[in-house]
Amino acid sequence: MVMIEPNGHFCSDCAVRATAVCSSLDLAELREFDHLGRRVTFAAGETVFSEEDITTSFYNVLEGVMRLYKLLPDGRRQIVGFALPGDLLGMNIAGRHNFSADAIGAVTVCQFAKTAFGRFVEDRPHLLRRINELAIRELSQAHDHMVLLGRRSAEEKVATFLLNWRERLVSLGGSSDMVPLPMNRQDIADYLGLTIETVSRTFTKLERLGVIEIIQGGISLLDPARAEALAAASRSYFDF
Amino acid sequence: MVMIEPNGHFCSDCAVRATAVCSSLDLAELREFDHLGRRVTFAAGETVFSEEDITTSFYNVLEGVMRLYKLLPDGRRQIVGFALPGDLLGMNIAGRHNFSADAIGAVTVCQFAKTAFGRFVEDRPHLLRRINELAIRELSQAHDHMVLLGRRSAEEKVATFLLNWRERLVSLGGSSDMVPLPMNRQDIADYLGLTIETVSRTFTKLERLGVIEIIQGGISLLDPARAEALAAASRSYFDF
DNA sequence: AAAGGCAGTTGATACAGATCAATTCGGCGG
DNA sequence: CCGCCGAATTGATCTGTATCAACTGCCTTT
Numbered sequence: 062m063v064m065i066e067p068n069g070h071f072c073s074d075c076a077v078r079a080t081a082v083c084s085s086l087d088l089a090e091l092r093e094f095d096h097l098g099r100r101v102t103f104a105a106g107e108t109v110f111s112e113e114d115i116t117t118s119f120y121n122v123l124e125g126v127m128r129l130y131k132l133l134p135d136g137r138r139q140i141v142g143f144a145l146p147g148d149l150l151g152m153n154i155a156g157r158h159n160f161s162a163d164a165i166g167a168v169t170v171c172q173f174a175k176t177a178f179g180r181f182v183e184d185r186p187h188l189l190r191r192i193n194e195l196a197i198r199e200l201s202q203a204h205d206h207m208v209l210l211g212r213r214s215a216e217e218k219v220a221t222f223l224l225n226w227r228e229r230l231v232s233l234g235g236s237s238d239m240v241p242l243p244m245n246r247q248d249i250a251d252y253l254g255l256t257i258e259t260v261s262r263t264f265t266k267l268e269r270l271g272v273i274e275i276i277q278g279g280i281s282l283l284d285p286a287r288a289e290a291l292a293a294a295s296r297s298y299f300d301f
Numbered sequence: 302m303v304m305i306e307p308n309g310h311f312c313s314d315c316a317v318r319a320t321a322v323c324s325s326l327d328l329a330e331l332r333e334f335d336h337l338g339r340r341v342t343f344a345a346g347e348t349v350f351s352e353e354d355i356t357t358s359f360y361n362v363l364e365g366v367m368r369l370y371k372l373l374p375d376g377r378r379q380i381v382g383f384a385l386p387g388d389l390l391g392m393n394i395a396g397r398h399n400f401s402a403d404a405i406g407a408v409t410v411c412q413f414a415k416t417a418f419g420r421f422v423e424d425r426p427h428l429l430r431r432i433n434e435l436a437i438r439e440l441s442q443a444h445d446h447m448v449l450l451g452r453r454s455a456e457e458k459v460a461t462f463l464l465n466w467r468e469r470l471v472s473l474g475g476s477s478d479m480v481p482l483p484m485n486r487q488d489i490a491d492y493l494g495l496t497i498e499t500v501s502r503t504f505t506k507l508e509r510l511g512v513i514e515i516i517q518g519g520i521s522l523l524d525p526a527r528a529e530a531l532a533a534a535s536r537s538y539f540d541f
Numbered sequence: 542a543a544a545g546g547c548a549g550t551t552g553a554t555a556c557a558g559a560t561c562a563a564t565t566c567g568g569c570g571g
Numbered sequence: 572c573c574g575c576c577g578a579a580t581t582g583a584t585c586t587g588t589a590t591c592a593a594c595t596g597c598c599t600t601t
Contacts, residue, residue: 131448134533139448152437159441186426189433196436197392201399203443208371208379210450211494215588246549254451256589261550277597293374455558486579499558501580517567 062103071095075171080147080233081121085191097181098171103164110151111161118172119151125168126243129160130251140252142202143244145229149195151175165243210254218253219263220292223273227282241279267291311335315411320387320473321361325431337421338411343404349390351401358412359391365408366483369400370491380492382442383484385469389435391415405483450494458493459503460532463513467522481519507531 072083072091086094098121103109109120112131127144141160144150150170153159182188209218227240235241242249250257264280267273272288274281282288312323312331326334338361343349349360352371367384381400384390391413393399422428449458467480475481482489490497504520507513512528514521522528 131444133448133452137452139451141444141447152440154434154438154441159444184426186424186429189426189429193429193433193436194394196433196440198394200392200436200440200443201394203440203447204371204381204399207381207443207446207450208373210447211379211491212373212377251451257549258551258590259588261548262588265550496559497579498560498581502558505580 062101062107072098075123077121077123077147082149082188082191082195083121085187086185090185094181097177098173101170101172103168103170105164105166107164107168109162109164109168109170110158112158114158116151116153116156116158117175119149119175119178120162121171121173122146122148122150123169123171126165127162127168128165128244128248128252129162131160138251139254140248142199142206143226143248143252146233149192152192152196165248215253215255215259215263216266217292218255219249219260219267220272220288222249222253223267223280223282224285224288224292237285238282239276239279240282243278312338315363317361317363317387322389322428322431322435323361325427326425330425330428334421337417338413341410341412343408343410345404345406347404347408349402349404349408349410350398352398354398356391356393356396356398357415359389359415359418360402361411361413362386362388362390363409363411366405367402367408368405368484368488368492369402371400378491379494380488382439382446383466383488383492386473389432392432392436405488455493455495455499455503456506457532458495459489459500459507460512460528462489462493463507463520463522464525464528464532477525478522479516479519480522483518 072078072086072094073088075081075083078084083091083094100123103125109127110116110118122144123146125146127150128140129142129144129150130138130140132138143165144162150162151158151173182192209221213221223240226242227235227237230240231237244252246257246260249255250260253260255263264273264275267288268275270287272282272284272291274283312318312326312334313328315321315323318324323331323334340363343365349367350356350358362384363386365386367390368380369382369384369390370378370380372378383405384402390402390410391398422432449461453461463480466482467475467477470480471477484492486497486500489495490500493500495503504513504515507528508515510527512522512524512531514523
């Protein structure tokens with residue numbers, strides 16, 4: 062973990078300015094906000110915080126991808142989400158994180174001391190409303206993911222994952238046919254409630270079907286419509 | 302759906318006063334709040350709102366149990382949660398519910414028009430903070446449920462469900478050995494990502510093990526410690 | 542360029558839980 | 572009290588995914 066420029070950075074030219082929590086702040090507030098956060102960088106594989114830890118900070122992801130996960134005592138892991146630039150981490154009840162977070166590849170976050178951040182939010186209901194909005198959006202995504210985990214087949218899971226991941230990257234300015242997958246197969250398996258072998262086989266199957274092409278560090282989405290059809294729970298491609 | 306006493310009720314003697322959103326309101330605010338909500342009753346099996354519906358109201362559960370679920374186009378169902386007295390429903394993004402809600406047995410809710418409720422919240426940050434707290438608590442529960450759906454065996458799922466359900470009922474003043482199950486086996490199956498037959502077999506198994514006794518409308522928890530052991534992911538009962 | 546190592550793929554087999562099919566139980570109307 | 576009907580249970584069998592095991596390919600180190 063490396064801290065850079067404790068205060069030498071300005072929110073006004075931050076990359077995630079438009080999408081993150083801070084989108085609800087005006088210029089005067091932003092200037093104050095500058096002094097609250099500090100940029101911190103984590104190397105690939107480093108743990109940013111652990112499930113049992115007492116929450117002392119909020120984190121705003123600026124660059125990179127993180128895996129958010131929970132472990133069972135015997136080592137089984139469920140990844141509850143991947144965090145991308147603009148995502149806010151650290152909201153919790155009872156003062157403890159409810160999942161762990163690792164950097165996948167290098168990650169830069171904007172870290173806020175919980176107390177200072179709390180004071181800042183105190184008399185800014187619009188910021189609180191923005192935080193609430195983010196929490197509810199996440200809750201909604203969590204519900205969608207429950208459907209996937211509880212009721213979808215391996216093929217549907219993988220196709221859905223690829224499409225959703227692509228959509229998130231597109232909304233951050235990514236291309237729509239090349240889909241980078243910075244996480245490894247095990248991460249994908251633990252996200253989808255599958256084993257690494259099943260994920261691998263399903264990728265291969267989708268490739269054989271001409272839906273995707275497996276390339277270094279990701280996939281190329283050859284047939285998005287077909288992928289949608291495989292992801293959806295419709296009985297067949299053309300039934301209505 | 303039956304509306305009773307549009308305004309003849311008082312928040313100050315509401316059953317869920319202490320646990321619901323309204324716990325953050327003072328007496329003066331409560332008096333104002335009286336005029337915002339109206340009590341509405343739903344019969345067993347009635348749908349309170351559907352996933353596609355535009356959100357026009359918030360609902361505060363006063364009595365009864367609701368199932369919250371999402372459907373796939375081909376009819377597969379995932380129950381994302383059960384709502385009990387004190388729970389707040391209707392928080393959403395983009396103005397649409399993100400799941401459907403049915404009454405299991407008779408249900409009474411306190412219904413608020415979204416616009417009026419929104420105005421009331423507007424200049425009451427403490428209420429907003431309370432709502433945020435509830436949203437984050439639900440998000441945390443959602444994460445726990447993802448672990449269950451993605452990484453736990455049928456036996457662990459059922460044992461975990463029974464313990465968690467009991468805990469919720471206890472916190473509402475229920476007894477701790479008799480656990481009523483107002484939902485049917487299909488509901489439990491759709492909540493746990495299992496089939497009805499697997500749920501039934503697992504209940505029978507737990508009964509054979511002497512962990513529970515299956516009784517009308519619920520179970521009796523004979524051996525809570527053993528149930529905990531089955532729910533947890535430890536390798537064995539006594540492993541170090 | 543060879544060697545080592547880890548991530549990913551592929552194959553063979555096992556098994557938990559799904560599916561299909563009766564059967565039993567319990568509440569309710571006549 | 573009897574017969575009906577939906578919910579729950581139980582049984583037999585099937586199957587999707589896990590598990591166990593080997594192999595491949597790519598990057599890294601020397």
